[in-house]
Amino acid sequence: MSSSFLHSTPEQQGVPSKAILDFIEAAEASPNELHSFILMRHGSVIASGGWSPYAPDRPHMLFSLSKSFTSSAIGFAVTEGLLTVEDHLIDYFPDDLPATISDNLREMRIRHVLSMNTGHDVDTTGFFFERSDEDWIKAFFDVPVVHQPGTHFVYNTGATYMLSALIQKLTGQRLLDYLTPRLMQPLGIEGATWEVSPQGIDTGGFGLNVTTEDIAKLGQLYLQRGQWNGQQILPEVWIEEASSKHSDNGDDPLSDWAQGYGYQFWRCRHNAYRGDGAFGQYCIVMPEQDAVLAITSGVRDMQAVMNLVWAHLLPNMTDEMPLSPDSAASDQLRAKLASLAYAPPQGMTASPLMDRINHQAYTLSENDLGLQSLCFDFDGPDCVVTMDFLSEGKSFREHFSYWSGVQTFSAGLGKWVERAPALEDEEPGIAASLVCLDDQCLLLTLRIFTTPFVYVFACTFTGEQLHMDVDVNAAFGETTFSIIGQQT
Known part of the structure; x- marks a missing residue:
């Protein structure tokens, strides 16, 4: 585990070891397969583990959890005065626009791109791969903007690509290169890789590979409102803006995909928020509990994993610290974390x-x-x-x-x-x-x-x-x- 983190027992941070053990056992009993996790409370790691061959210090594909890193890059660009979220997107790409610019496209602002409120009726990504000249930027601008920007939520990975393209346009650097001295190095994130488009632009909305520890670092930075080791890495005002609700995406009280959307972060039930990626990559920030949970996995039902978090972990994060020691549960949890593994299939080894x-x-x-x-x-x-x-x-x-x-x-x-x-x-x-x-x-x-x-x-x-x-x-x-x- 990275030396960037302090370590503590669950009980010292007001969490019963048995609650974490119950979470692990419930996950193992479900059809959804977790790969690794790190749970932090009050700035300390209180539990971490990986089901071998997975581990918290091994890189894992993030899919759309990449979007939260891209959003952070826009936060740095805003801080450095390179742009504002009220700027119109088309102003930065004059050579890539269609012959006729619709009123809705003209009105699209960077905040609409950040909040998945571009006005598109569909995710633009599919059009990228259909384009014969492989020009993803032009493909984005060619998709009709059916709705007035700011009025219609559509999860749009192509929009996040445009944020990456914007960073490269403004700085001459790939998104990952721009983030390295500003985010990766201060947080101690090493060895990150990012897929690139045919135009040599980091894909932005997917394609980032980092470790579970690195996911936890991003979550902890946001939980600490942009501070890291006594330095203000991202302004507090940006953290507040990025994690707040900007788009209405549903009204199902039991769905963590219908609580609103921020700047490439999902709002969750229980006043939490998260970045997430397909098949169960999570960076869950719980401000009221002063906790962060990073998870990698290979699941079909992402809501089921969130339900386990709300059922076993969140309600057991108490204000009482420290809790009375529970040596039996602590020993069981340590043994469980040390033995996490996926067994190889059984059968004949000679035939x-x-x-x-x-x-x-x-x-x-x-x-x-x-x-x-x-x-x-x-x-x-x-x-x-x-x-x-x-x-x-x-x-x-x-x-x-x-x-x-x-x-x-x-x-x-x-x-x-x-x-x-x-x-x-x-x-x-x-x-x-x-x-x-x-x-x-x-x-x-x-x-x-x-x-x-x-x-x-x-x-x-x-x-x-x-x-x-x-x-x-x-x-x-x-x-x-x-x-x-x-x-x-």
């Missing part, structure tokens, strides 16, 4: 099937994973798996990153074997395990531990044919695939 398919390559039918062939090598202590992906196309991109060409990694027989990430080459970290279920079927499980995704390949071999059923724990589209292969 005639392994000899039968050893070194045999299988050519696969066309599929949405972009996977063309695979081969298993059982000569060593682990199975060496070789997968050949399309050089262009989806190739898992929808889920985490480009995989193109030949990818080779080891899968442990009945255990996990890890391949470290190579983020500079966009190669994710993998923990892989393989077992045989019988003499015809093997199960290959890939935990892509720098992402939310877990892939399970159930491979049935009949003669020279392979039938492969693939299941992924979470995705924007399909989560199951059926692929046919032929021995070559």
Whole structure:
């Protein structure tokens, strides 16, 4: 754990250890898979852990939690006098505008872009990938602005991209480079990476990779109203503005997606607010409890995780400090945190099937994973798996990153074997395990531990044919695939 944080026991900060233990056990009993978390109260870490192979000090894809970092960059730009939130967006991009500028587009201000109130009727992001010239800025301006800005909330990742483009336009620096001396270095955030658009602009609304510790640092900075180690990193007025409600996004009292939206932060129930990203990446700030909760995960139901926070953690954050020691619960919590792990699938680690398919390559039918062939090598202590992906196309991109060409990694027989990430080459970290279920079927499980995704390949071999059923724990589209292969 980073030396940037103080550490304390839960009871010293007014939280029973049993409440945290109950939260963990409830999460493990649910169908939603947490990967890591850090809970802070009164400026100290009171619990942290990761379900191996995940860990709080390992990078994880943030998806839309990236937006809260982008919002912070606009806060710095405002502070430095580079722009104001009342400025009109089109004034900064005169060479990228359509031939006819509608009144609504002309009226769009930076605060509308920050608060997802641009006036668009749809998320503009889909239009980016459809554009033949790959000019995302022009694609944004070409989408009709149906509503008067400020009157219609639409979650719009393309709008956040424009904030990143604005920073680059004003400073000549990529968003991440601009944030590094202003936010990353003061908070001790190292090794962050950000995906870029075809124009070389950080994607802004997604694509940032940092650790769970780094998520907690951002939350703690906002909880401390912009102060860090005695210095005012971001002005308090910006923290207040960014975390306040600017857009009305619903009226469901039980939904944490209908409590209002700020400047790239969601308002929550219980007067909390958060940044969040797809499949369960959270930075939850609870001002009334003086607490921050950072979570990475791979879930389909993000509200269910929030419900666990409100049920087990928030109501047990008391004003009484310290609480009376509870040695039994404290010991149980420490033991639980130390043993968090996802066990490898169980099955046979030796089978005639392994000899039968050893070194045999299988050519696969066309599929949405972009996977063309695979081969298993059982000569060593682990199975060496070789997968050949399309050089262009989806190739898992929808889920985490480009995989193109030949990818080779080891899968442990009945255990996990890890391949470290190579983020500079966009190669994710993998923990892989393989077992045989019988003499015809093997199960290959890939935990892509720098992402939310877990892939399970159930491979049935009949003669020279392979039938492969693939299941992924979470995705924007399909989560199951059926692929046919032929021995070559």
